[in-house]
Amino acid sequence: MNELQDALNGTVSQAVIAAMRWSTPWWWVCTAVALTTLALINVLPWRVPPAKEAEYGIWEVLKIALRRAAVYALVALVLIFWPGMYFATVAALGNAPGQGHVWFVDYVSRQAWRWGWLLPAGLLLGWTGRIASARYLTPKMSRLVQRLVVRQEDHKQSDIRNEVGRLKARDFDPRRHRRDGQVFIGLDAGGKPMFLAAETFRATHMQIVGPTRFGKGVVLGVMLEQAIEQGHSVVYIDPKADAFIPYIMAEACERAGQRFIYIDLGNEDTRWAPFEGGAPRDRRSRICACFGLNNTGDGSDFYKSRERAILDTIMPRSGTSIAGLRAALEQRGEDGKPLKESASRLYDNLVEFGMLPSLNPKKGGGNKIGEALKAGATIYVRGSLDDPTIRRATQAFVTEVIQEARRLAPERTRQLTLAIDELKFMISQEVSDALATIAGFKVNMVLLHQSIHDLRSPEDRSLNVQAIESGVLVNCQVKLLYRASDPETAEWASLLSGTKIVRVTKSASVEYNRFGGEAYTPKRMLSDLEVPVISPNEMLSLSPRVGVLYAPERLAEVVYTCFVKADTARVLYRKPVAKLASEESATDV
Numbered sequence: 001m002n003e004l005q006d007a008l009n010g011t012v013s014q015a016v017i018a019a020m021r022w023s024t025p026w027w028w029v030c031t032a033v034a035l036t037t038l039a040l041i042n043v044l045p046w047r048v049p050p051a052k053e054a055e056y057g058i059w060e061v062l063k064i065a066l067r068r069a070a071v072y073a074l075v076a077l078v079l080i081f082w083p084g085m086y087f088a089t090v091a092a093l094g095n096a097p098g099q100g101h102v103w104f105v106d107y108v109s110r111q112a113w114r115w116g117w118l119l120p121a122g123l124l125l126g127w128t129g130r131i132a133s134a135r136y137l138t139p140k141m142s143r144l145v146q147r148l149v150v151r152q153e154d155h156k157q158s159d160i161r162n163e164v165g166r167l168k169a170r171d172f173d174p175r176r177h178r179r180d181g182q183v184f185i186g187l188d189a190g191g192k193p194m195f196l197a198a199e200t201f202r203a204t205h206m207q208i209v210g211p212t213r214f215g216k217g218v219v220l221g222v223m224l225e226q227a228i229e230q231g232h233s234v235v236y237i238d239p240k241a242d243a244f245i246p247y248i249m250a251e252a253c254e255r256a257g258q259r260f261i262y263i264d265l266g267n268e269d270t271r272w273a274p275f276e277g278g279a280p281r282d283r284r285s286r287i288c289a290c291f292g293l294n295n296t297g298d299g300s301d302f303y304k305s306r307e308r309a310i311l312d313t314i315m316p317r318s319g320t321s322i323a324g325l326r327a328a329l330e331q332r333g334e335d336g337k338p339l340k341e342s343a344s345r346l347y348d349n350l351v352e353f354g355m356l357p358s359l360n361p362k363k364g365g366g367n368k369i370g371e372a373l374k375a376g377a378t379i380y381v382r383g384s385l386d387d388p389t390i391r392r393a394t395q396a397f398v399t400e401v402i403q404e405a406r407r408l409a410p411e412r413t414r415q416l417t418l419a420i421d422e423l424k425f426m427i428s429q430e431v432s433d434a435l436a437t438i439a440g441f442k443v444n445m446v447l448l449h450q451s452i453h454d455l456r457s458p459e460d461r462s463l464n465v466q467a468i469e470s471g472v473l474v475n476c477q478v479k480l481l482y483r484a485s486d487p488e489t490a491e492w493a494s495l496l497s498g499t500k501i502v503r504v505t506k507s508a509s510v511e512y513n514r515f516g517g518e519a520y521t522p523k524r525m526l527s528d529l530e531v532p533v534i535s536p537n538e539m540l541s542l543s544p545r546v547g548v549l550y551a552p553e554r555l556a557e558v559v560y561t562c563f564v565k566a567d568t569a570r571v572l573y574r575k576p577v578a579k580l581a582s583e584e585s586a587t588d589v
């Protein structure tokens, strides 16, 4: 009997020893984990409230299971383990009174000294985790979930941070997109070619607006090439010296068997007499416009009318060459004084114009716009923005093209596409008037400028800016707008695109928890909203070569443009052999 008791005692003692060994440090670790768990997920709710069964998800149920496990574990570890150990120790070492108790207390206090810190640390960790998760993790998770939600709305409000760089330029070869009766402009967002009906291109004027280097010249090259291919004669007024378009035009003319005329108003090899072409009234009006002899409604009108009268008396005798007019003004009038004294503005301007060889061909020489138009030739005119004289001469050139195109309309066989770059410097009353009237004379104009402000502050201060602006905006039914350089242009472009009805989130509701973390509730309100087809943000952030096309009977749409390759090694004009030999007159038409 005693043997059995001894064996049993031995087994119990071994179990107690093993359990006591385990408890360093595992009792402390397990208790700390249970405390962390409870501090992290809270002690309540203890079970799923019956009323909320349907709302409780797997995560809540899991939390309940976890907290129960933690509480049971704590009960077992604190209320069962140590009392059990105490009695077992006392029982095992009970032979000498007091020994078991002393040993137990000593052992446990040493453990507590070494591992006790785990319990407050566990609690602290749990609480910190709880606060951090409620404050920082919950809002983040909520936002993430919002992103993953499959939504009913069909539109996201425009945000400039998303727009910037969204529409990037694309490279392709426009020559691969040709269709009969259509003018290719570029590709749409889906990569499909976008065309403008050739009929629309001919019947309406076009406006291309964009900051410098954004691709106005790119799309113009693409269009002018097609215009020449479709049998138009083209006149391109280029005050800024585009590096590629003259070559593109020359090459297209060669392929189409059309005559190409290159005129550089700053170069004496290609000459044109500004006041010699066209009907006498047209010449006179060009002189008056060019030299500022038209009335402007101020005190100088009296002198201007006197100068015009002198011009009218000398014109029949002198002709309208610059040298002829000058010579006539140097002669004496009836009062015995040189006429130039009474017509100083006219004379001074003639002297200035007389200094440019390109404007002073030999008698009967120089390019003749009327004849070129009748022959259906294509003309490229290079001007200059730096030289005010050349700038005014370029304006006179535009005016002559318009006058001659109108006067010779019955004789002209081809549609004329007149492209005018840098409209701010080239706009004149004639151009503005022509917009309203010239389409009936087989002329379509393409006007290029940088922003709508150009129309409000043109070079020529005598113009009625409001009439000019509305004339251009109304008569250019086709518009290609590149990035808006100012909010006003962006707003205008956006308004011009019209509006559409979309469904958007009107409001989403949020709630914040006791630790100050905010999360979305599952409620969100949708509403129908009227938004522009093209938003101002989009206009402000278009990449170079990406524009928005507006045309009659179609929605405004983003268009990606790309240039055609230009053969810049091509010779644009040759000096006539006779000229080379004797420096005779310039290239005659």
Ligand SMILES: Nc1ncnc2c1ncn2[C@@H]1O[C@H](COP(=O)(O)OP(=O)(O)OP(=O)(O)O)[C@@H](O)[C@H]1O
Pocket: 210, 211, 212, 213, 214, 215, 216, 217, 218, 219, 221, 240, 242, 244, 563, 564, 565, 566
């Ligand atoms: N045919 C072409 N081949 C190669 N590059 C071209 C061609 N046409 C234009 N580019 C390039 O495309 C860019 C846009 O030039 P583009 O001449 O179209 O500017 P823009 O809008 O007309 O500006 P600006 O007001 O200065 O004339 C430039 O970097 C230019 O060098």
Ligand SMILES: [Mg+2]
Pocket: 216, 217, 240, 242, 421
């Ligand atoms: Mg340009």
